[in-house]
Amino acid sequence: MRIKEKRMKSFVSRANVLTQAKKQAEAAKAVSDGLQYYSNNVIKAISPYAAADAGMIVVVLRHLADEMESKNVGAKEFAEWLDEHTKKPPLTETQVVKKPNMQ
Structure with missing residues (x-):
């Protein structure tokens, strides 16, 4: 038995589809929801991160976008x-200062 991969619709x-049905407001909301969805998941994937690594993360994300x-x-x-x-979703983050787990 083959397990089917979970996929989401674009x-x-x-x-x-909504634009073709003359539902511009709903289409704009779908795009806005998509931007928020991907923003939240990227932030979730990289959090928490060391503030000193922020520049490195920016380079990686730009490289991925270019690719x-x-x-x-x-x-x-x-x-x-x-x-x-x-309008891009805002980034809201709180900075927490912790000692690194280096032993």
């Missing part, structure tokens, strides 16, 4: 459009 595909743009047709253009036409 936020962009949902927004396109995704080059390997997915239309991703760069769509990202540029999103950057101009959407």
